[in-house]
Amino acid sequence: MVPFLACVLLFLFGLYAVLLKRNIIKIIIGFSIMEYAVNLFFAFAGFKRGALAPIITEVGVVKDFVDPLPQALVLTSIVIALATTALMLAMAMRIYEKYKTFDITEIRRLKG
Amino acid sequence: MVELYVLLVAMLAAAIVAIETKELLAAIVAMGIVGFSVAIGFIMVQAPDLAIVQIVVEILAVVFFAAVVLRTTSKDTTVQIRVTPVMIFPTIVYGCFALLFAVLVVLAFRELPSFGSPLMRVASDYIAVGMKQTGAANLVTSVILDFRAYDTLGEAVVLFTAVVGVLTVVRQFGKKEQLDKADKEQ
Amino acid sequence: MKGMSAIVQTVSRLVAGMLFLFGCYIILHGHLTPGGGFAGGVIVAAAFILQSLAFGSVEATEQHRYTFTSVFESMGGLGFVLIGFIGYAAGHEFLRNVWASFGEPLRLVSAGTIPLANIAIGMKVGAGLFAIFLALGASRFKMKD
Numbered sequence: 001m002v003p004f005l006a007c008v009l010l011f012l013f014g015l016y017a018v019l020l021k022r023n024i025i026k027i028i029i030g031f032s033i034m035e036y037a038v039n040l041f042f043a044f045a046g047f048k049r050g051a052l053a054p055i056i057t058e059v060g061v062v063k064d065f066v067d068p069l070p071q072a073l074v075l076t077s078i079v080i081a082l083a084t085t086a087l088m089l090a091m092a093m094r095i096y097e098k099y100k101t102f103d104i105t106e107i108r109r110l111k112g
Numbered sequence: 113m114v115e116l117y118v119l120l121v122a123m124l125a126a127a128i129v130a131i132e133t134k135e136l137l138a139a140i141v142a143m144g145i146v147g148f149s150v151a152i153g154f155i156m157v158q159a160p161d162l163a164i165v166q167i168v169v170e171i172l173a174v175v176f177f178a179a180v181v182l183r184t185t186s187k188d189t190t191v192q193i194r195v196t197p198v199m200i201f202p203t204i205v206y207g208c209f210a211l212l213f214a215v216l217v218v219l220a221f222r223e224l225p226s227f228g229s230p231l232m233r234v235a236s237d238y239i240a241v242g243m244k245q246t247g248a249a250n251l252v253t254s255v256i257l258d259f260r261a262y263d264t265l266g267e268a269v270v271l272f273t274a275v276v277g278v279l280t281v282v283r284q285f286g287k288k289e290q291l292d293k294a295d296k297e298q
Numbered sequence: 299m300k301g302m303s304a305i306v307q308t309v310s311r312l313v314a315g316m317l318f319l320f321g322c323y324i325i326l327h328g329h330l331t332p333g334g335g336f337a338g339g340v341i342v343a344a345a346f347i348l349q350s351l352a353f354g355s356v357e358a359t360e361q362h363r364y365t366f367t368s369v370f371e372s373m374g375g376l377g378f379v380l381i382g383f384i385g386y387a388a389g390h391e392f393l394r395n396v397w398a399s400f401g402e403p404l405r406l407v408s409a410g411t412i413p414l415a416n417i418a419i420g421m422k423v424g425a426g427l428f429a430i431f432l433a434l435g436a437s438r439f440k441m442k443d
Contacts, residue, residue: 001221006120008217010127010146012210017131020202025136025181029143032173033127036150039166046235047157049228054251055160055332056243059403065251066158067235072255074162076267079336079423082169083274086430089180090278093434096184160332164324168340172427175347179435247398247409248329256334257412261393264415265382268375268422275371275426279364282433 003044010037024092024102028085035081039074046070116156123149136181144174161252301354310352317345325420329409335416339423346428351435367429374422381415 017030046067130142147170325338385394
């Protein structure tokens, strides 16, 4: 259970950065760290001790394989995390261009 | 699995550096270290597909972050040296929430199968019939493109939406500058 | 966006082509070895990003590149949907793997529509990520004077 708890601790670090930091780039870094933690947790959930990677090399020979289902779910999640991070970065760039700062306490006016 | 625990400690230390440091470029490099440690963690749990994708995605994420930070500013101006009372109270509240969350998580994880022996109720069927039914030797590919192909379709739609969103948010200013330039030339 | 020095340009001229070939290899062999459409698509995007960073780009060519990448991304997305309709037209459900027993297993020509779907996904992911990079790194507004 210790690797699972390490993933949850990494998730809590990321959540701290999202909630309590005032710089937008730090908030986006926090989101990224949260997504890494969740993906790592899924991969840990599928691990079987002493088993091999789920690639068949000889037809008909049955070997001990790791669970391929969490790996399939995490594969698309990694690429989607990159896409949403890029979208957040684009918005952060526009905010800097308009307000000349990344500090969220100085971005008061939403319209303008 | 001593190396797995050493890796997890390194990952947590890099995450702390990424969150707290004042230089934004150093924070991006530390986030890159977290990403590569996650990729090594994927290799240690026998997931080579995930390791390949995580390494190249991490490289692209660092490139995107660096592209944004180098065009704007590279110093975090909100980090203060003195600790004021305004900063202490939210941190304590978050600490209590995190402690409560951790206690509930430990109680919930007792119900999970332990690390190293998954249940594999559906996956054992996929492993048994995967090669015969789909003809693919890579079982993870046969899962994402044959047994669960709708999820891949959904992912393609999400990626498309993200690309359209980025191009819309960023290119709007280019159009305004173009119009201004056209007005000035007239 | 300015280019880089002559050493970087010479090396990237060699490496970008090899990266693109490597990405195509990982896409095509997705049903035999680890990798597949997503990993190969991101590597292809990295090859284009390397070339774009090393040689810089004049603003006139950027519009041309946006159009080009959007065409490839749309072709990838539509290709995946059309592959789904192949299964529908053959009498089974949508997104069914129809030619699964054509060819022997563990060869390149096997596994039905899985390599075709990998190619479509690879095109889509690669073109999409390159378009995001062009928008973030090389778009037209200047912020640091």
